[in-house]
Amino acid sequence: MDFNHQQIEKKWQEYWDQHKTFQAQDKSDKPKYYALDMFPYPSGQGLHVGHPEGYTATDIVSRYKRAQGFNVLHPMGWDAFGLPAEQYAIKTGNNPATFTNENIQVFKKQIKSLGFSYDWSREINTTDSNYYKWTQWIFEKLYEKGLAYEDEIMVNWAPDFPGGGIVVANEEVIDGKTERGGYPVYRVPMRQWVLKITAYADRLLDDLDDLDWPDAIKEQQRNWIGRSIGAAVVFDVQDHANQTVEVFSTRPDTLFGASYLVLAPEHELVDHIVTADQKAVVEAYREKIAAKSDLERTDLNKEKSGAFTGAYAINPVNGDKLPIWIADYVLASYGTGAVMGVPAHDQRDWDFATKFDLPIVPVIEGGDVTQEAYTGDGLHINSDFLNGQEKQAAIDTIIDWLTEHKAGTKRVNYRLRDWIFSRQRYWGEPIPVIHWEDGTQSLVPEDELPLRLPEMKQEQMKPSGTGESPLANATDWLNVTRADGVKGRRETNTMPQWAGSSWYYLRYIDPKNRQMLADPEKLAYWSNIDLYVGGAEHAVLHLLYARFWNKFLYDLGVVPDKEPFHKLVNQGMILGENHEKMSKSKGNVVNPDEIVAEYGADTLRIYEMFMGPLTQSKPWSDEGVTGSRRWLDRVWRLLIDDEGRVRDHVTTYNDGKLDKIYNMTVKKVTEDLENLRFNTAISQLMVFINEAYKVDGLPIQYMNGFVQMLAPFAPHLAEELWQRLGHENQSISYVDWPQYNPEALVDDTIEIIFQVNGKVRGKASMDRNADRDAMIAAAQADDNVQNFIAGKEMVKVIAVPGRFVNMVVK
RNA sequence: GCCGCUGUGGCGGAAUUGGCAGACGCGCUGGACUCAAAAUCCAGUGGUGGUAACACCGUGUGGGUUCGACUCCCACCGGCGGCACCA
Known part of the structure; x- marks a missing residue:
């Protein structure tokens, strides 16, 4: 008979709630472990099968760490400010707060149905005024x-x-x-x-x-941060004694090759220097630019455009007169909003110069600047005191020269904006x-x-x-x-959704504190986050903002660590059965509630972990789900009979037949859990069960150990089995993790591989201490090996004791 | 265009430091049980040839290093993700 998942899951979820099994201790002598999920935005859509993937991973680790004697902090909360709730409210007349709270209740019910070991006493909600007070x-x-x-x-x-x-x-x-x-x-x-x-x-x-x-x-x-190191160079403007143009360049060594300057169209200097006869052209160009969206300015418009201001700048290094243009390929928001055009050695400048017929002066040997810009290294030419130098030497020399002549300075710029x-x-x-x-x-x-x-x-x-x-x-x-x-x-503007999520991991540590963001002692104990799991889509939003706020709070002395998340793992996406991203329009969306109702939470957890490596994207398979359920039934049937009693073959007598596989399983599952290789850990548990089906007697000690190892993956089933195996009134959650005996893994005899020219031609079981000579002799005696070495010249023999013999023949 | 990841049976995926490719699961085939079916249990399952032992081929493609390459190196092709006039 199969197990009744609905009954068992309800029973143990209630047990955990009533016994506050997963409450983290504020003070403890135990080492701490902080396992965090990226908290969800509680959308009206409810939970998606992608959510339980990362949540199951951290839950498995949390349960494993508890069994290892850690005081585990594993919290959950709600990133509940956001546009969808407001749009829904405007459309329907609902209050976004009410609507959001309803969504949270749905989410919470769904998450609870999966049996995650969250400490719900620490639940937070970014829209709660007690929370956003600290934001x-x-x-x-x-x-x-x-x-x-x-x-x-x-x-x-x-x-x-x-x-x-x-x-x-x-x-x-x-x-x-x-x-x-x-x-x-x-x-x-x-x-x-x-x-x-x-x-x-x-x-x-x-x-x-x-x-x-x-x-x-x-x-x-x-x-995203995009640090680039170069120099600022200052150009005087002809006929404007009090005006200068400062440009930023990572290649100041090409200064002798500058043939024009370009300002961003929005640059404040434009109005001051534009000549009367160019004013109309410049204004027309600016208007054209202003009407374009970002997309039109970049993607859809690779063709260079620009307008001449009529003004000229003076190259500080040689006194050349350089026309000053404006063009939208120069961004007002980066660097100084102005560049020097060196068409011979920058492709963008080359494109611009070619279009507007500006001179292209090579200052570095190499390439053919009549065809394209040459951006490689080489000896400088046409460059006075830089001639004969290579790139880096020339950069150093020109920066010294500019500094000395007060015409520029070394400068670092960032792509990152405020x-x-x-x-x-x-x-x-x-x-x-x-x-x-x-x-x-x-x-x-x-x-x-x-x-x-x-x-x-x-x-x-x-x-x-x-x-x-x-x-x-x-x-x-x-x-x-x-x-x-x-x-x-x-102030009538509000903060973006990223505000609340930039520090939430700190509030879990002390969620109800009214005096401060969190107690420094508690922060000192729980910092830092040991494992943070979430989707890769937050790479430069949440994760960058949270690092920024954490560093700021660190500078204030509020938090003890300069980084919030030392270990981060991105779970892969779960795709639809057709290998495409799940979406309503494609009709390939899987609803976790249905899986939990039909097959149980343990099945969903096992299945999602068994699909493949956590970090990889992998397609859903309904048949895979039934396979996972089938395996859990198989586990149940191995131990429990049709009357719900422990089967007779579970015994205190150990005939030794499972010694090796059991110890191997403990070793492999433990190592795999340490490395988040859940798929191969489950596969090892399956191997163990397959072996257990083949023997007559099941030592109770090994069955206990197996159930403990199963518990992080399928906690409801494991609790139930644990109880039926004779552990009344005890949750498996804090029972010590099983140990393995390394000696049990060593066989007296080992299979030795015989190779000829690197190909396997035979194998034999040998004493594990057999030496090189014995192995070679055995290999030469092998019938099939004989077929390949007979009459050939032996060139070389490679023999690794305990592993293989390879004979190289000619 | 640049950067990162990735490519293994019908499918999802395994494979310490280079050392038996395909663990485990799905699917499929066969057997047991059954009046029968489902469920379950057992066995088989990369391709080609062979009754078999076994042989040859096989980890995106082409080369290379090595006694030996899924694994290391070079070049290329496909897929996914990110950035994209940032001077």
């Missing part, structure tokens, strides 16, 4: 340190976004479109809140080296700032935090579409008066 507190600290500021900057404006136009961060723009929904993004100047993540650029880059993270993610962060932090939305943390009518600005005092979101009606929640936030409609909340009678208006 606001961190913002205030950033503000006080000058790292949160308001500025008129070029922002990413997505006017078509559902529910009204919105500003998004650079990290949220993919191919000139919004990361969510794919709406076109335009660069427009707006007054917005910005966090100075660039102040941490070097540390964010350098500290990546010590992290145990997937290379792909580290590489993405490195690219984090655009304000959103024109209702459903987010209010930014705790007040704008006073006397023109000053102040923070909401710390003792007045949290600054709660006001309740709003459906129609008030709609953004105006002009960039004004809906909170501007909350008149009672909006207006404040100071003790001295000065009137003020609250």
